[in-house]
Amino acid sequence: MEPFRFHLFVCTQQKPEGVASCPASGSLAVLDALDREMHARGLSSDVQLTTCGCMGLCDEGPVMVVYPAGVWYRRVQPADVSEIVGTHLHDGKSVDRLVWNDAHAMKAMSVEHGEKFRAAMAARDEAGMLPDRLEQMIRGYMPSRCILTALELDIFTAVGDGASAERIGTRIHASARAVGMLLNALVALGLLSKSGDIYRNTSESARFFVQGSKDNHRNGLLHTANIWHRWSTLTDAVRSGTRVPIDRDTAPEWTQNFIAGMQRIAKDRAPLVVKALGTAGVRRILDLGGGSGAYSIAFAKACPDVQCEILDLPEVVPLTAEYVSKAGVSAQVSLRPGDMLLDDFGSSYDIIMLNAICHMFSEEQNRNVFRRAHQALAPNGRLVVQDFILNPDKTVPNHAALFSLNMLVATDAGASYSELEYTDWMKDAGFSEVCRINLPGPSGLIVGLVK
Numbered sequence: 341m342e343p344f345r346f347h348l349f350v351c352t353q354q355k356p357e358g359v360a361s362c363p364a365s366g367s368l369a370v371l372d373a374l375d376r377e378m379h380a381r382g383l384s385s386d387v388q389l390t391t392c393g394c395m396g397l398c399d400e401g402p403v404m405v406v407y408p409a410g411v412w413y414r415r416v417q418p419a420d421v422s423e424i425v426g427t428h429l430h431d432g433k434s435v436d437r438l439v440w441n442d443a444h445a446m447k448a449m450s451v452e453h454g455e456k457f458r459a460a461m462a463a464r465d466e467a468g469m470l471p472d473r474l475e476q477m478i479r480g481y482m483p484s485r486c487i488l489t490a491l492e493l494d495i496f497t498a499v500g501d502g503a504s505a506e507r508i509g510t511r512i513h514a515s516a517r518a519v520g521m522l523l524n525a526l527v528a529l530g531l532l533s534k535s536g537d538i539y540r541n542t543s544e545s546a547r548f549f550v551q552g553s554k555d556n557h558r559n560g561l562l563h564t565a566n567i568w569h570r571w572s573t574l575t576d577a578v579r580s581g582t583r584v585p586i587d588r589d590t591a592p593e594w595t596q597n598f599i600a601g602m603q604r605i606a607k608d609r610a611p612l613v614v615k616a617l618g619t620a621g622v623r624r625i626l627d628l629g630g631g632s633g634a635y636s637i638a639f640a641k642a643c644p645d646v647q648c649e650i651l652d653l654p655e656v657v658p659l660t661a662e663y664v665s666k667a668g669v670s671a672q673v674s675l676r677p678g679d680m681l682l683d684d685f686g687s688s689y690d691i692i693m694l695n696a697i698c699h700m701f702s703e704e705q706n707r708n709v710f711r712r713a714h715q716a717l718a719p720n721g722r723l724v725v726q727d728f729i730l731n732p733d734k735t736v737p738n739h740a741a742l743f744s745l746n747m748l749v750a751t752d753a754g755a756s757y758s759e760l761e762y763t764d765w766m767k768d769a770g771f772s773e774v775c776r777i778n779l780p781g782p783s784g785l786i787v788g789l790v791k
Contacts, residue, residue, distance in 0.1 A: 350402065374389055378429065396451070397446060402415070488564065499541050504539070560604030602631045623645060625639055630693075636673045649675075651683065692716060693724045701751075718790070723766065
C-alpha cells in the first residue's frame with residue numbers, strides 16, 4: 341500500500357569536512373528546492389519528501405530515490421529540481437539524463453563504501469582515536485563563539501549591502517586584519533558570502549541579525565553572549581558551589597539584553613500557555629517576574645475581561661512598560677515594582693504565574709513563593725509554573741540538565757527541578773490538586789489548584 345503517489349528519499353548524511361558526501365555536493369539545497377517547487381505546483385499532499393542516511397554512493401551525490409518505481413537519480417542539483425518535479429512528479433516520466441540504472445555498478449560501489457567505512461572505523465578504534473561525536477562536542481564552542489562575537493560587534497549590520505573587511509572594520513572600530521579573519525569564518529559557517537574582497541549577508545543573516553529587519557533577533561541574542569561569558573566560569577563555580585561574580589554582571593545593558601532575550605522566547609510560547617490554561621472564569625492574574633510581559637499580554641489579547649498585574653524588579657518595570665504599551669494592552673496590564681521574595685502578593689487572584697522563574701531560586705525560596713501564592717489565590721485559583729522539567733534522576737531531558745548548569749554559573753542557588761519536586765512543594769504549600777501539562781518545545785507546566 342502506498343499512501344502517497346510518490347515518495348522521495350534525499351540523502352543528507354553529514355560527514356567530516358573534505359569527505360565526499362551528498363550534503364557536501366549540495367543535497368540540502370536540493371531538498372529545499374524540492375520542497376518549494378512541490379508546494380508551488382500543489383503536489384505537497386501527493387508526494388512525501390523524506391531525508392535519509394548514507395546510501396553508499398557518496399561520489400555520485402547528491403543522490404535521490406523516487407518510489408514506488410525505485411528510480412535512482414545522481415548528481416542532482418537545485419537547477420534540476422523544476423524538471424524533476426514537472427516531468428517525473430507531475431507527468432509521471434523520469435528525467436533520463438539524471439537516472440542511474442546500472443544496478444551492478446551501484447551495488448558494487450555501495451558494498452565497497454560500506455567495507456571501507458567499517459575498516460576505517462576499526463582502524464580509528466584500534467588507534468584509540470577520539471570519536472567524532474566527542475570531538476564535535478568539545479569543539480562546539482568555536483562556531484558559537486564566532487557568531488556571538490559577530491553579534492556583539494554588530495558585524496551583520498556593518499556588512500550592509502556588501503563591504504570589504506577594511507570598510508567593515510572601520511564601521512565597527514576594529515582591526516581590519518582580525519575582522520577579515522572573522523568574516524571568512526562566517527562565510528565558512530554559511531552566514532556570509534564572499535565575492536572577491538566583498539562580503540555580503542545571506543538571506544538568513546540579513547533577516548535575523550541585521551538591525552532594522554522586522555525579524556531581527558540580535559538584541560535578544562546578546563543575552564546569550566552574556567551567558568557565554570558566565571559559562572567560562574563553570575570550573576570555578578563547580579569548585580565553589582555557586583556563581584562566580586564577573587564584571588559584566590553590572591553592565592548597564594545587561595538587564596535590557598536579558599529582557600530582550602526572554603521576550604524572544606516568550607512571545608512564541610505565551611499563546612501556547614494561554615491555550616493550555618484557558619480563560620474561562622479567569623478575571624485576575626498575577627504575573628510574578630513577568631519580564632517583557634509576554635504572558636500577560638497574551639492573556640489580555642485572548643480575553644478583554646482579564647486584568648493582569650506584573651510584579652517585577654524596579655529596574656525591569658520600565659522595560660516591561662515599553663512592551664505592554666507597544667502591544668496596546670496598557671488598560672488591562674498594570675505594573676508593580678517590587679521583589680517577589682519579599683513583597684506581599686495581594687489576594688483573590690484566579691491565576692498566579694511563574695514563567696521561567698523557579699529555576700533562578702533555591703528550593704526554600706520556591707517553597708516560600710508557593711506558600712504565599714496559595715494564600716493570594718481565590719478559591720479554585722491556580723498556581724502555574726512554566727519551566728524546564730527534569731525526570732526524577734535529573735538527567736533527562738538534555739536541555740534541562742544543561743540548563744541547570746546555566747543556573748549554577750548565573751545564580752546564587754538556582755537549578756532545574758523535577759516534576760516530583762514541584763509537585764511536593766505545591767502539595768506542602770496547601771494545593772489540593774497538582775498536574776502536569778505538556779507543551780510543544782522544551783518547557784512544560786506544573787499547575788496547582790486551590791480548593
